[in-house]
Amino acid sequence: MKLRPIPSYLASMMRILLFAGLLFYSSAAVAQDSLWVVTEAWFQGEDSLMGTRFELTPEWTGHNAVIDRAEDQISSIVLINTDTVDHVFSTNAPETEDTILEAGTSTNVALPAMPQGSFRYFLSDERGKVLGGSGMIRTGWTDETLFYWNLSDWDPIRTLDAAAGIPIDFDAPYVPRFFTVNEESYPSTADDPNALVAVSLGDTSFIAIANHGFMDHVLHFHGFHVIMVSSTGYPERVGWNKDTVPIRRGESLTVRLIAYQEGMYPVHNHNLIAVTNAGFYPGGMITTIHVMP
């Protein structure tokens, strides 16, 4: 069966009703975040794609939200699925269970106690995954300078098919055309204050990094080594001092950066097909560390 998109005025009304309902609900709850699952068209250069995002409001920004939680404390989150299809919510934190988010409803999801680190939350159903509904939970970070890089790779055709309800053939060759940090590709990454690490000489900062894509990624830091302080994929590497950091698909980690020299230094994927936009170099998964005097 093909799913038909609901008319936009109905979708808007649905969001307003859900929003009003949530306001009532929130007044009874304590310190509870809420995220809206929103699907819209988005663009990379001249390519049009479809996307699903976890947004902080019902409005589409195109960017998946990053939420912060205390270390080792259970919490919860309200998820409002404004889509016309059900989704499945998952995380890569230990001891979480999948939760179904029914279309057009809000669901209160329990989040387990998590150690200090960076974790992924995401839609694990086929459509939600291909459309990129995938953000980050940072746990246990207080007062530090925190940046985040949500990494992903995109095949526009797959996103259009998934949004149209066409089953994706995952055995077919995957040829992603876009590679993003926080859903932006270079040079737009320079406009994102979380992707661009702008710090002062001597600062210590932390960068939460998650790979939401279908590929393994590996980031190379020019000018600096960074210390691994958390890792879901390579927990045995905590404490390693690296300039080239692999983040396998589905994994997340945190690194500590000490800005010990001034200047502009790129950070980029060292799988060099991923530093392109639609085949053009430079582009894709490149951002910058800018250390000011």
Add this chain to the structure above:
Amino acid sequence: MKHIIAIFLCCVSWSLAAQQQPPQLFSGMDGIHFLPDGTALTIWGYGWVAEGFISLPGPLLEYTLDEEVALNFTNPSPESHTIHLHGLDVDQVNDGVPTTSFYIPMGGSMVYEFTADYPGTFLYHCHVTTTLHLTMGMYGMILVNRPDMTLFEGGPGYDANVPLLFSDLEIATNLDPVGSFPFHDIRPDVFMVNGHSDDQLEQAVNIVSYEPGQTLALRLGSMAYSRVLCSFPPELNAVCHMSDGRPLPETFEVEELDIFPGERFTVLITPDAGWDGTIDCAFWNMIDHQEEDVQSIRVRDAALSVDEFASRAMKGYPNPTRDVITYPSARDIVVWDAWGREVFRGDLPDGQLRVSDWPVGVYMVRSGDGPVGRFEVAD
């Protein structure tokens, strides 16, 4: 007045001499690389000025810890290039990224200056249109060594370095770099260790040979587009001590090791006496997670090595030459020029190849299906 001019000229010549050491490394876009089946591919890359040819990978650059390095680089090739000193954390000026530091246009020369302040394994590569220039071959390995042959201060000692640089290439791109667009669909089909594949790795020069009791420092680094998964047999007694030019907080015994593009590891091996086996290195595609190829690094007790001379690269003398080069093997000779064009095929009845009317340049030569050698026709 004459004295003033003389002093001025002395000062000028002294300062020029200080600033302009002869270029050591150069870049080229007209190199040639032979695949195991004899296919000749164009490569871009780096070479020693003193040797006059580029190689895949580029020359191994070795420095001593705390050395103040001035790497003088010249670019006679038709495009701009740089040297990015991967992992050495040099300052912005010397970082080799054309948009944030300098680049070297055609005909230009520049000096990269840095202090080799950490011992370990590093890499270098061109950072101009990196996706293309790197897959065409513009990369090499850098080692920073401690004079006392320990890996790092307070670290274990070793008897010899074994540089092992993984890389890959797509034949279609090397045959037609201009037609390689779009870059995101580059899919390597040749997988290499130190520029060699398959039976090339069985040649004596590529076999890792050890004396019983010796500890070898495997300097593993990757400039591939693939993830390389290396398997270390237990007889090697392999222990990983470093990654990316830094000691690990805790060493670990290695059975399998993933090496992603740009990563480096230092693994010490002390193989059991009499062992002859391989470190198998699987190249996994980073896009769809398919295993593409396995390349095997042969490790063998030196006592088991036989007949090394016969399998070494073909060498003639004198080299360079202007008139004649003489070879010990004179049958079924093929010679290519630096563009991969065949310029001679046949036997040499007296072992002598006459090149007096050949253009100056680097040539590749092979006898039968033996390994390829090089010679230079000089002025």
